[in-house]
Amino acid sequence: MNRRELLGTLASVSSAGFALSAGGLSFAADGNTARQTGPRNLITDVPGLKIGQSQDAKVQTGVTVILPDKAAVAAVDVRGGGPATRETDALAPHNLVQEVDAVVLSGGSVYGMASADGIAAWMGARNRGFSMGSVPGVPPSPILPTACLYDLANGGNKKWGEKPPYRKLGVKALEAASEEFELGTAGAGFGAMSGGIKGGLGSASTVTADGHTVGAIVAVNSLGSAIAPGSKQFWAAPVEIGNEFGGLGTEELHANPEDYGHALRQAKPRANTTIACIATDVALTRVEMQRIAVMAQDGLARALRPIHAPFDGDVVFSLSTAQHEAPSIMPRSVLTMRLGAIAADTLARAIARAVYEATSLPGNSPKPAWRDL
Template sequence: MHNLLTDIAGVRVGHADDAELASGVTAVVFDRPAVAAMDVRGGAPGTREGGLLDLVNMVERIDAIALSGGSAFGLEAGGGVQAWLAEQGRGFQARSAIVPIVPGAICFDLLNGGNKKWGRFAPYRDLGYVAAAAAGTSFALGSVGAGLGANTANLKGGLGSASAQTPDGVKVAALAVVNAVGTVTVGDGPWFWAAPFEVDDEYGGRGLPAAFTPDMLKMRVKGGPAATPSENTTLAVVVTDAVLTKNQAKRLAMMAQTGFARAIYPVHAPTDGDVVFAASTGGRQIDPLIGLTELGMVAANVMARAIARGIYAATALAVPGALPSWRDRFG
């Protein structure tokens, strides 16, 4: 276990980003089609193939997931991931046609100081292709890929990941791109809201403050009163090696959203587009009631840890007025 999404066998992750653009793409690629579902809790989502993942619809398995900055422009990243998969002969087969199935979601990073004057066509399709081609079992955290341009209300955002096992040995792991309207840390201090779930000082081991003051609990949001519906969003993927149906994957995504509430304050706001994709690579049988309940419980903990790790590993953008990183502030 390396505390990464790729601790689940058959899952690979790749990044592509552009420092001048201050934005990028992260591709999650499955070696074999994975059962998947999606849960959206934010009030301003931007998704690709969301209808396909609806429980009433036919296709149950996906080939990859594309996460991107760029707001709605970033939805083109899925086309780049799809193009790479098509070159590998991967996809849903309908007689002689093969169509790679690539859901995706975007976060807004257009106002972070990067150069977004890209001309007629946005670069996200090409970044998606490069991210998919780069996918492997080891990948960086922090200000990389879809997390390069991310910010929170008070600190630089980023991309994090974490993993765990249930007592029966079923694995579950999460990856999160943290561009939330709220904060991942408590007040003006170094403490993470997700501190109770930290493992082996993976985000600094600072614990929680001795007491919570009213100032710590007041609302801090990106943009303050001028916050707009499209400036934010946390994107996440949770994957397990348990055998799940599409309905059960949906339940896992819903339970994993609890990790957002444990790590971000406030969360699921009208100005967020928070979304969780849940996928099963299918290898270990679990009880459909107690087993799934335990898996969802652990998934929520893992999600909270992944979110905190994304902030802990982030580095500030090299642009005027950039938000500081957690390490800049607290060392």
Template sequence: MRNLITDVPGVLVGNAQDMRAATGATVAIFEQGAIASLSTLGGAPGDRMATSLEPEMVGQAIDAVVLSGGSVYGLDAAGGASAVLCQRGQGRTFGGLAIPVAVQAILFDLINGGEKDWMREPVKHKPPYWDLGRDAALVAAHEFALGTAGAGVGATTAGLKGGLGSTSAKTSQGFTVGALVAVNAVGAATIGSGPHFWAGAYEQGDEFGGLGWPAKLPDDALKLRFKGQPLPVTATTIALVATDATLTKAECKRLAIMANDGLSKSLRPVHAPNDGDTVFAAATGKAGRGGDPPILTELGTVAADCLARAVARGVYEATALPFPGAVPDWKTKFGGGRR
């Protein structure tokens, strides 16, 4: 086990980034496709082909999930990823052509200090996201970087650098579950002004510092902290959970709903009016049936725990952007690991 979503058989992940623009994209590829759905609880989502994942829609299998920075510009990333998949012959066949399905969610990182010169007049450069999606798909593998990588490059949280996180776990029935998240939260992943993560109770080993929870919550633990105070700015945490269980589309919908609670376990506040918080859930079907209510209940619970851990890990592994006024990273601010 790598403690990555790629522990789920049939899942590969690639990152690509533009450090000058302080943005990037992450592509999760399902080698033989996957059944998928999603749960969107943020008030201002941005996505591509998300409606097709609702259980009543005709489409079933997807080939990739794309997480990207760039807000509306970032939606180009799925096009680049789709081009790679098409060249490989992956997707549904229509009229002799392979048509891949790459769904996508975006986060807002347009004002993080990077050079977004495609937004200035006259427009001399195209947004980089089609290329980033292509490049991320080309390097998709079992191993990939966390923290300030891929879609996590431009991500921030309230007071700390955000980033790309991933974890995995096994259920009691032997199914593998994994989570992948780009943490660009409007709220905070840590408790009050201290180093402890809200997700500390779910940590495995010392994957995000080994601090656990504080013996006593600090006085400022419940003080509301969010980006852009006194008024919150646009922010989004976007994620994918995956399992090797065999699930229907409706069962994936339930898995996504349950997994979305992982954001509530790890961030405060979450699902705000200006958030686009979205969680995809995918089943590769490499293992047995997982739709029986007790089994699906455990899958959803483990997925939520994995997602909570992945959020903390994404913040823990991040490094600050090299721009004036950039928010600090966790390791620099709090000095590393177990105390």
């Protein structure tokens, strides 16, 4: 395809959208063809994917595991100024391993990294992981990119000494992997806060006109707020599908340039992080998944204000379960653009759902939930 043909295709994409016809994929006239969710409106609407979660109510923390049925092509984009991550360098396109065995999201800041230790041991004992060749008595090495958020100061009992709970929480989450899972105060979002109120775990999905699925899962522990100052309306309202986070509309979505509500009152180094994973069932390369991760970061900007601050550790993973081959009717670059744009909106919706579904922590929590405002 030459430059003129590509530009023509892009013009058609932006003005018409996509639809299914008897001959395959065609352009539709309504331009609104990717506005439906999967049956669960969860990331597990992406075939070949399960989610496992665990939490400790006394410690007020938790772990979420994104588990593909088989090793999946993955990428990552790190934007926050204070990330807490493991094995993200391994996801660079020029490095050896091109697939991951799972993606781990955890509370606990640096202590949460141990959640991946437990998962690695569990998987290795079951012969799942990367290996250059089978060696008797030597387990494979599971590839487990991990991102952690800071929930250490949320009032839970963190007097764990030399035995943080995250290794056990990781294994417990993995063993609980299912297509159904809780939102709000659950998993990695159990102890999370967001813009002065309770944060949480959110998820959403979008099904394209030609039957492909994009899903998002996110633990929202953001400095920025998901709602407009003086309002309960979500910044993500323009991309809401149905009433998935209240259907409150956009009437009160306005703010002065330096009005962040309660957000800046909790600004502390490395104390605020939104960690997420985007998934699709389309078979894509590591480079294409990298671009989707980059584009998906815009979902954070659509749903949280401010975002990507020095105090944040924002990380977005992306992975492909490769259940369907990429449609040959369109250029790969156009397909990547299309899925990346959908991913950004889907992630924005998942963030709003995390805050919408959250409940206050047990005990005398100083942070109200959105539903308590």
